[in-house]
Amino acid sequence: MKTSLKLAYAALLALTALPALAGKTLDAIRQRGTVTCGVSTGLAGFSAADSRGNWSGLDVDVCKAVAAAVLGDARKVKWTPVSSQQRFTALQSGEVDLLSRNTTWTLSRDAALGLSFTSIVFYDGQGFMVTRKSGIASAQQLKNAEICVQSGTTTEKNLNDYFAARKIKVKPVVFESFEASLKAFFSGRCQAYTTDASSLAAILQREAHNPGDYQILPELISKEPMAPVVRRGDDEWFAIVKWVVNALIAAEEEGVTQANVEQQKSSANPAVQRLLGTSEDTGKLLGLDRQWAYRAVKAVGNYGEIFERNLGSGSSLKLARGANRLWSQGGLIYAPPIR
Amino acid sequence: MSHARPPKPRLDRRSLLYQALAIAALLGLGAFLFANTADNLHRQGIPSGFGFLLDPAGFGIGEGLFPFAAGDAYWQAFAAGLANTLRVALPGIVLTTLLGTALGVGRQSRNILLRGLCTAYVELFRNIPLLLQLLAWYFVLADLLPAVADARQLGYLYLSKSGLAFPAPVWESGRLLLEFPERNAFSIGGGGTLTPEFLAVLLGLVLYSSAYLAETVRSGLQAVPRGQVEAAAALGLSRRQTLRRIVLPQALRLIIPPATNQFLNLTKNSSLAVAVGYPDLVSIANTTLNQTGRAIECIALIMVVYLALSLATAALMGWFNHRAMLHQG
Numbered sequence: 001m002k003t004s005l006k007l008a009y010a011a012l013l014a015l016t017a018l019p020a021l022a023g024k025t026l027d028a029i030r031q032r033g034t035v036t037c038g039v040s041t042g043l044a045g046f047s048a049a050d051s052r053g054n055w056s057g058l059d060v061d062v063c064k065a066v067a068a069a070v071l072g073d074a075r076k077v078k079w080t081p082v083s084s085q086q087r088f089t090a091l092q093s094g095e096v097d098l099l100s101r102n103t104t105w106t107l108s109r110d111a112a113l114g115l116s117f118t119s120i121v122f123y124d125g126q127g128f129m130v131t132r133k134s135g136i137a138s139a140q141q142l143k144n145a146e147i148c149v150q151s152g153t154t155t156e157k158n159l160n161d162y163f164a165a166r167k168i169k170v171k172p173v174v175f176e177s178f179e180a181s182l183k184a185f186f187s188g189r190c191q192a193y194t195t196d197a198s199s200l201a202a203i204l205q206r207e208a209h210n211p212g213d214y215q216i217l218p219e220l221i222s223k224e225p226m227a228p229v230v231r232r233g234d235d236e237w238f239a240i241v242k243w244v245v246n247a248l249i250a251a252e253e254e255g256v257t258q259a260n261v262e263q264q265k266s267s268a269n270p271a272v273q274r275l276l277g278t279s280e281d282t283g284k285l286l287g288l289d290r291q292w293a294y295r296a297v298k299a300v301g302n303y304g305e306i307f308e309r310n311l312g313s314g315s316s317l318k319l320a321r322g323a324n325r326l327w328s329q330g331g332l333i334y335a336p337p338i339r
Numbered sequence: 340m341s342h343a344r345p346p347k348p349r350l351d352r353r354s355l356l357y358q359a360l361a362i363a364a365l366l367g368l369g370a371f372l373f374a375n376t377a378d379n380l381h382r383q384g385i386p387s388g389f390g391f392l393l394d395p396a397g398f399g400i401g402e403g404l405f406p407f408a409a410g411d412a413y414w415q416a417f418a419a420g421l422a423n424t425l426r427v428a429l430p431g432i433v434l435t436t437l438l439g440t441a442l443g444v445g446r447q448s449r450n451i452l453l454r455g456l457c458t459a460y461v462e463l464f465r466n467i468p469l470l471l472q473l474l475a476w477y478f479v480l481a482d483l484l485p486a487v488a489d490a491r492q493l494g495y496l497y498l499s500k501s502g503l504a505f506p507a508p509v510w511e512s513g514r515l516l517l518e519f520p521e522r523n524a525f526s527i528g529g530g531g532t533l534t535p536e537f538l539a540v541l542l543g544l545v546l547y548s549s550a551y552l553a554e555t556v557r558s559g560l561q562a563v564p565r566g567q568v569e570a571a572a573a574l575g576l577s578r579r580q581t582l583r584r585i586v587l588p589q590a591l592r593l594i595i596p597p598a599t600n601q602f603l604n605l606t607k608n609s610s611l612a613v614a615v616g617y618p619d620l621v622s623i624a625n626t627t628l629n630q631t632g633r634a635i636e637c638i639a640l641i642m643v644v645y646l647a648l649s650l651a652t653a654a655l656m657g658w659f660n661h662r663a664m665l666h667q668g
Contacts, residue, residue: 084629085625085628085629088634092385112386112631112632114380114383114385134525143523144525144526146525146526151613151622156398156399156630157397159398160398160399171399171401171402171526172400173534173536173616174616174618174626175613175615176614176622176625180474180616181616184481187481187482188500189481189535191487191525191526
């Protein structure tokens, strides 16, 4: 009910708040001095707050990079945790400037919500977790199984699509909260739990009493490209967010890291010079100064560093980069040229 | 209980004018909010309207009174959600009435143990937030029930983490057949099932609401003048006869209006079912909202449905109240 109340409140805001006029988001942010960023209420590796209220994660670092590029200070972010049901309304109503919240890019969300998806920051796919004891080795064996799932995501629909295509009947048991859905699965209510594979890894690592008792099935049943989202109608702001993400990726491509970004300023590589603003002024075209990308990389590091710190070898999740490697290393992460 | 109606207030022109102005202001405010919303949505490029209800929903619903396939339309999903809300609210009202009345009478008992137990019950259950009770019942059920592989079998009944499976009639090839549950690889299939989600919601709602109803019943009973009981005793009626023929009929008139409130609350509280995975109207609306992004429409639908349910309950109880009223010629 709490969520519904918040939702009703957000809907009320949408009723009364005047929409931001095109091009005004950046002005408003500068005047306010902070970027308001919608993040998830707690998902290890993407956005989670520690006991002192410091947020960390891949989605969080994207916001920090944007704040660094726009305001010159990665700490000037106001964090607004939103549930999966609240998130779009929060963005539409102007409560947040930027939604960096593990949000899958789909046609209907892109076309019908008055929002625009920027650059993809993470490629995920939906998977299943089962108990080892069950002896289930493939999702195809889940005939008649009950599957615990959290509502308010693309997960429910993927679940139906996958099994309908294979004429397999399953029964979804849908929970509003993440915690309740997990508790139900771990108490044995459901034979399988489904969500994005990265979250499954986080759950296994953090929530399971005995991770060895569970296993993640090999099938990935959906494509889940995650991208930061902005309101439609403000092309200037849309471009800024999109290119900050692209700059983080380009920095990895060119070997510019948080540690060496200072020395790289004197690099002879024209691509690095453009990125860091020592030759062309790319910032002018975005309504920023020439050091925008330099500050973003200095604040959070390049894409690869962000990944390893939050999800990969530097984190407790130990996710392999997989599809999130650079295109040049066989992955899907690719930034259009910065020039 | 006299029925002398207050004289009808005369309407003079001035008060009529004020009322007309108040209504006009209200309508104007409503129209402004509506137009402003529509305008804002349009300006942000967000399509609005209820046309999406005809689109296929594309998600499954775990349990329901009638079959729902993912290819069915959103409005059918809403109907299935509404049916699930009623499926828990109606039995909830019946069970609450029985338990609440028994507890209310029990609190008046001369047996000190019974009275104490009833009082303890009321104080315990009405003072713990309902959401916590629902979650507690749900996790107790989910933990305590045996795994499907070791389901308890009692005749044709199966009890497991999948719930209570029982034989149920099904309509098959033009005939009504009784279908028996049977064990599958993972679950108990066939027949009817009361899932742990349903049982937790029903149990939680009934135990919580009957604590309130018990207080309503008790206050109704206490409001019957002592002289009535003494007069009944003087006539030689037993305690039981006094309760049935003298006290309850009079108390009922006082109990019905506040009891209506309890029933309305029970129906509205069933919206908490979403917390324990029961696919009620709110749960379906939440999913729909997230798939379609039609926040305002979905919230409006929920509000209209609960309003309609509440008005219907109130009307029914109003009719019952009228019937139970003392009619003096």
